[in-house]
Amino acid sequence: MSDTDATGRISTSSPVTPPAPTATPPDGMRRIRMPQRLRNLEFWLLLMACFINASAIVLVQLGALGRIDTQLVLLGAGLSVLVFGLHIVMRFVARDADPFLLPIATVLNGLGIAQIYRIDIAFGDSGWESASVRQIAWSAIAIIAAIGTMLLIRNHRVLFRYTYLSGLIAIVLLLLPLVPGLGQEINGARVWISFGSFATFQPGEIAKIALAVFFAGYLVRNRDSLSMVGTKFLGMRFPRARDLGPLLIVWALSMAVIVFQRDLGTALLYFGLFLVMLYVATSRLSWVVLGLSLFLAGALIASQTLDYVHARFENWLVPFSDARYDADPGGSYQLVQGLFGLANGGLIGTGWGRGSPDITPVPQSDYIIASLGEELGLAGLFAIFALYVLLVARGFRIGFAGQDDFGKLLGVGLAFVVALQVFIVVGGVTRVIPLTGLTTPFLAAGGSSLIANWIIVALLLRLSDTVRNHPRLVIDG
């Protein structure tokens, strides 16, 4: 494999990272550039996305209620105003950002709201009690957070300065749920903090962004000592003991999450993110091999010693056995019902309001993909997966085309964390891997997840703007 990337534009062998562009080019420069071609494309895509979302809500109402209720459509329209707000902000502060990211995130967010709304109808929830209204409120907060991120971080290199602070923030966020009085255990996992009866929040979701920033910064600083030095063993170069430190720390952190917060999925997510970023930064496959074996060993020991991990594995391997199906709590009832739901959907789905996704426990959060699969069918799921693939691909593109190592690494990290999260949760629902509790990005009900993912989108937009901003590189939109 050559050292050039897929498009052959950049050579990694160039050791000097070009200096990052200044936060905003002088006004004179902006005027000579092409009219906002990318933003105009984004505008039309966004219009389409909002149309799809409005249709989705109307379809849910026709399917499940048999009439149209304008209240929720209006609430949804409020969200459209906000995403167009983000779009307008970008016309000023990130005019060369990727035009696909925002429409994709908007459609996924909207489809999620429609499906959550459909479940609310099945449960008979309405008003502030209903998950869909709360999801719309959280979406509003999340998009505002994204706008804030856009405005606050004019240049991603700023984040490089806060490498260690990010690391600290990540660890504090992770530990928050363990603080007595603040932490709350829901469905056996202690990953939540509660603010009275108002809301619960999953700080781990935000922590993944802080971790990505920390990993990117740390690896860029230390990649040389990590990748160059080491002893060769069995044809692979293994790191020195003292360089092993960070790997072991992150591994221990992940294991602690499994043991103390009973959250396999999050642990897998963090560790996967770390391994990928480590590999991209150091190009040492040995690290990945070592890390994976460490994680597998840890998971294996956990599956033998921790009852809840053992149950997850059993549910995965033999979900249809009566013993697993009837086991309560921790049986395979949910998994099997999710599979029944997906099967009920078949190729083209039952149509919104025509399936029975509400039979499956938590159909609007962990199991939203099964709900969508039941009512929109395999065709609908393929479309959703395709949207994710596109979103992730745009992120990787930043990695390929980025100008500085920190930006490249951060872009890849953020894109990969979205991909990995989709894989862990959907793979769990569809029996590719053992089921763990994670939210499906943008789709699942839950404020923390929405905020985190919209901030990721904002960061990716910011990164992509820097990439395109660079005069040397003109990428077709």
Added chain:
Amino acid sequence: MNRELKRVSIVALLMFAALFVSTTIIQYFSAESLAADPRNSRTLYASYSVERGPILVDGTPVALSQPSDDDYKFLRVYPNGPLYAAVTGYIPVNGEATGLESSLNDYLSGQASSQFFDKINRLISGQDPMGASVDIAIDPVAQQAAWDALGDYQGAVVVTEPATGRILAMVTKPTFDPNTLVSHNTEEVQVTYEGLLADPGKPLFNRATGGDMNPPGSVFKLVVTAAALESGRYTPESTFPNPGTLTLPGTDSVVINSGGGTCGDGSTVTLATALRLSCNIPFAELGMELGDDAIREQAEKFGFNHEFEIPTATEPSVYPRGLDEPQTALSAFGQYTVRATPLQMAVVSAAIANGGIVMNPNLVDGITAPDFAPLQEFEPSEFGRAISEDTARTMTEMMTNGVEDGAASNARIDGVSVAGKTGTAENGEDDPYTLWFTGFAPADNPQYAITVLVEDGGGLGQEGYGNLIAAPIAKQVLEAVLNK
């Protein structure tokens, strides 16, 4: 860095590829098997959203769907619930269906593949989907007579048409009202269901086709007699030693004839007399001479060890394997671990009545689509030949003698010759007997084959016997259907 990036993007792509594959497997390739899982309540909901077809007896519904105002859209109603419970079964909103409601669910709910075009047609023309209606073979006169005659006894009555295998009556008691199990109030249904499960009378059992299976006792002597005659080595006049007791070889077990003493007078007894008076000792002797393999072969020709589908699945009656000599002796008069359902014994009688040919027992006459197009006709089908016509004729004669001048005398009907055989089977040393009657009428032109089972000694413990309790029930049912 870009080489690594490329590899990582391939990994990400592979992760998504795995999801594309896994969802395809679930939603396309295994969708059907997942839908068939009995725990899949979605399949049930789907079957509720259509107007389920009725089950008809002579054009009168015994199960039908009526519109309801709740989520399920239709409520299943059984107009004569307890009387037909053993036939129709029930389809609860939150559990597994039973009976024809289960075995013909595809047709009743309109999901059968033969209804595919009808379904499309209705979709295009904007009509609501509807299931097919099922005509069943049950004769309402026979069913009511069987219900009345069985009274409060714990047991079952099965009446079939020998020439076709059509089941004309199938009653089991104690029973239940299926309406109480299909109510949309699932909590109430659960309470009712648990009550029925806990009931010592086991009302949910279909004793006609299964339940706690009973030893057939002396009615099994028909099968052994058939085996003897078919072997060609015996005739009704073949004789057997006639002692008052028989100690089985190599054991302390002693076989006695019911009522004690010898089987009639004389030092030997003929096969005909032994069957007519239903003596155990000659049959134990005959059984040992035939061997268990010959008896099993004959029993299986009659349908033992075979699961008849009527089309509801039934429990196979059992003639065990690998018996030693004393066990074979006991099995020859329907004891040891021989087990039979009334349906199986009705099949035996019907085969004798039908010149030796076993017809597959069957509850259903035909299935009609909502547009009145016949979807499936149920033609009588042969299970096979169990005995020769000669043997059948001989056995009819022997069974007629048994009613006219033998152990089954209480089944006698003035002006009609009845062929029959009673049974009084032992369960445990002190347990109540199981009482049987099986036979057919008229003997010279068989129209009806009937089997009566009364469990729990008919309430008389070890005082009841087949001719006392089971034979009069059969007589009452036969009279009702013959006088139609």
